[in-house]
Amino acid sequence: MTSARRLDVTTSRATEFVDVTTRLQDAISAAGLREGRLHLQSLHTTLGLTINENEPLLLGDLQATLERVAPGAEVYEHDNLLRRMDVEPDEPRNGHAHCRHLLLQPACTLLVEAGRLVLGRWQSVFVVELDGPRERQLALQMDGEFVATETAGARDRSDRELVELELARQLLVDPEQVRGPMRRLVEAGGKRLRPLLAMLTSRLGSQDDPLRAAALAAAIELLHDASLVHDDYLDQAAIRRGRPTVASTEGPARAVAVGDYYFAKATRMIAQLGNPDVSCTIAHAVETICLAQMDDVRSRGMYPGDHAMYVRVVRGKTAALFAAACKAGAQLGAAPAGVVERLHQFGDLLGIAFQMADDLLDYSVSSGKPLGQDIRQRTVSLPLIYATEDARHGSRVRELLAGPLEDDDVEEVQELVQASGALERVGNEARGLVAAALRELEELSLDGVGSQLTDLAQSTVDRVR
Amino acid sequence: MSTTGLADEVGTNLAGLESVWDSSIWDSSMRDSYAFYRSQARPEVALAAALVESAVALQDLGRRAPEPPRLLLGDLCLARASRLLAETGDTRLQVAFAVAVERVAAEAAGGPAARALRELLVAAISEHR
Numbered sequence: 001m002t003s004a005r006r007l008d009v010t011t012s013r014a015t016e017f018v019d020v021t022t023r024l025q026d027a028i029s030a031a032g033l034r035e036g037r038l039h040l041q042s043l044h045t046t047l048g049l050t051i052n053e054n055e056p057l058l059l060g061d062l063q064a065t066l067e068r069v070a071p072g073a074e075v076y077e078h079d080n081l082l083r084r085m086d087v088e089p090d091e092p093r094n095g096h097a098h099c100r101h102l103l104l105q106p107a108c109t110l111l112v113e114a115g116r117l118v119l120g121r122w123q124s125v126f127v128v129e130l131d132g133p134r135e136r137q138l139a140l141q142m143d144g145e146f147v148a149t150e151t152a153g154a155r156d157r158s159d160r161e162l163v164e165l166e167l168a169r170q171l172l173v174d175p176e177q178v179r180g181p182m183r184r185l186v187e188a189g190g191k192r193l194r195p196l197l198a199m200l201t202s203r204l205g206s207q208d209d210p211l212r213a214a215a216l217a218a219a220i221e222l223l224h225d226a227s228l229v230h231d232d233y234l235d236q237a238a239i240r241r242g243r244p245t246v247a248s249t250e251g252p253a254r255a256v257a258v259g260d261y262y263f264a265k266a267t268r269m270i271a272q273l274g275n276p277d278v279s280c281t282i283a284h285a286v287e288t289i290c291l292a293q294m295d296d297v298r299s300r301g302m303y304p305g306d307h308a309m310y311v312r313v314v315r316g317k318t319a320a321l322f323a324a325a326c327k328a329g330a331q332l333g334a335a336p337a338g339v340v341e342r343l344h345q346f347g348d349l350l351g352i353a354f355q356m357a358d359d360l361l362d363y364s365v366s367s368g369k370p371l372g373q374d375i376r377q378r379t380v381s382l383p384l385i386y387a388t389e390d391a392r393h394g395s396r397v398r399e400l401l402a403g404p405l406e407d408d409d410v411e412e413v414q415e416l417v418q419a420s421g422a423l424e425r426v427g428n429e430a431r432g433l434v435a436a437a438l439r440e441l442e443e444l445s446l447d448g449v450g451s452q453l454t455d456l457a458q459s460t461v462d463r464v465r
Numbered sequence: 466m467s468t469t470g471l472a473d474e475v476g477t478n479l480a481g482l483e484s485v486w487d488s489s490i491w492d493s494s495m496r497d498s499y500a501f502y503r504s505q506a507r508p509e510v511a512l513a514a515a516l517v518e519s520a521v522a523l524q525d526l527g528r529r530a531p532e533p534p535r536l537l538l539g540d541l542c543l544a545r546a547s548r549l550l551a552e553t554g555d556t557r558l559q560v561a562f563a564v565a566v567e568r569v570a571a572e573a574a575g576g577p578a579a580r581a582l583r584e585l586l587v588a589a590i591s592e593h594r
Binding site: 174175176178230251252255257265267271279280283290291293294 | 481520526527528529530531534536537538540541544547548550551552554556564565566570571574575577
């Protein structure tokens with residue numbers, strides 16, 4: 001059996017390494033491929049493919065290598081448009097980009113086992129823009145054994161596609177000044193856990209309507225992304241989902257406006273569903289997130305804090321939207337009140353587990369997240385809290401965290417956290433929370449979405465294994 | 466309505482917004498703003514409108530990037546306004562307020578010019594009264 005589709009990629013710089021690993025994995029999951037191959041092919045002569053390590057400094061080295069091999073300032077016969085035939089009016093001078101393409105692949109095949117891309121610990125799949133910024137397209141084909149195309153499987157795939165379509169549709173009508181930055185963030189990937197939770201839970205009532213659920217799911221994703229735009233300005237973060245942040249490309253003043261625009265737009269989309277319970281659920285969650293953000297900032301005076309403080313902040317900042325996505329989805333589908341409340345609990349526990357797993361990515365080179373970012377930004381993080389409690393290394397960790405944190409200090413903190421066993425402790429706690437979240441579902445009649453909710457819950461902690 | 470009366474009326478809805486409540490924002494613009502909207506709308510809607518105005522002022526929308534505490538407080542003002550409106554159950558009013566913020570934010574990002582925020586909010590209130 002085979003499956004084919006296209007993957008759209010929007011690039012924002014002349015030369016850019018875009019990590020598409022997550023999007024490829026999503027495509028595999030959406031297609032239901034369990035064992036087989038994913039074939040990936042660039043549809044452009046100045047867009048290549050490569051598999052390499054997602055480490056920002058290395059990506060700089062690779063870009064410098066491309067520049068050395070075919071300098072942009074060199075003279076290329078291809079750019080002598082007077083000597084060429086059939087030249088388009090807007091023909092770019094990009095001889096260097098074609099020459100650089102010699103170092104890359106136009107196509108590649110990746111193996112898939114148990115529904116997952118087979119990649120080594122350090123491997124990420126990159127699309128390499130050589131003549132951007134541009135709108136690009138890749139062709140994907142999959143062959144092998146697919147999950148049986150039962151109704152639920154087909155519905156899962158169509159749910160994911162509906163969310164993406166709704167996001168694209170919503171972005172299409174916005175003014176370019178806000179749409180451009182948000183579109184780049186949305187298209188950069190993301191796991192879409194919150195919208196998928198809303199889609200799944202919306203099936204649990206008597207008013208299952210995929211189109212209305214997709215509108216809710218897309219609004220939840222836009223709310224999440226709007227909060228990321230503001231967070232990145234506050235944290236002075238340069239990279240999000242492997243790309244420059246909105247604040248770093250558009251400037252902080254526009255980033256604030258873009259965040260506000262999509263907060264308002266998402267609120268409108270939810271109100272237009274005409275379900276007051278859903279509106280209240282999401283509005284309460286957003287307010288909780290904002291209060292937790294302020295709590296987080298205040299708590300930084302007690303950095304790195306303790307477990308109780310961590311859970312309080314994370315429950316507000318992260319878990320509130322997971323819980324609201326589950327609850328609002330169920331409310332939209334008119335699920336019974338008892339089911340709605342259990343799903344809210346499920347989302348709350350899952351959200352905390354998700355954040356714990358996310359904290360662990362700060363110590364994982366293959367995560368795509370800049371190493372040691374949480375330490376540098378003094379973000380509340382459970383591995384650090386546990387490391388400070390360690391009898392052997394705790395005092396040194398506290399001493400380092402109290403100082404200015406130069407690069408050497410960050411590296412030493414990372415080593416001490418690993419040596420303290422804090423990472424294993426956090427990993428176990430996150431898995432325990434996922435198990436507790438799943439227990440919330442045990443007594444519910446989940447009408448065919450039980451296995452999907454379980455898979456989604458497990459995926460929150462599986463990503464750090 | 467007296468200053469004390471206004472403060473009593475909205476006090477319970479401002480928990481967590483003490484920074485706004487205690488600051489010059491409340492002492493001047495927000496109090497005046499609330500009094501203005503209160504003359505044409507019920508308390509929770511008037512407070513929502515005043516909070517939206519405060520958010521835009523706190524975040525210096527369309528002018529410069531705010532200091533982080535002002536951004537956070539502005540976000541909280543917008544969120545609180547959204548929650549107050551959601552609790553009214555009036556979805557058309559929620560939509561009208563959201564559209565007003567969208568227009569002002571789009572203009573602040575360099576997009577199409579919008580009418581003044583107060584004008585947009587007054588129109589939203591009067592159309593859905």
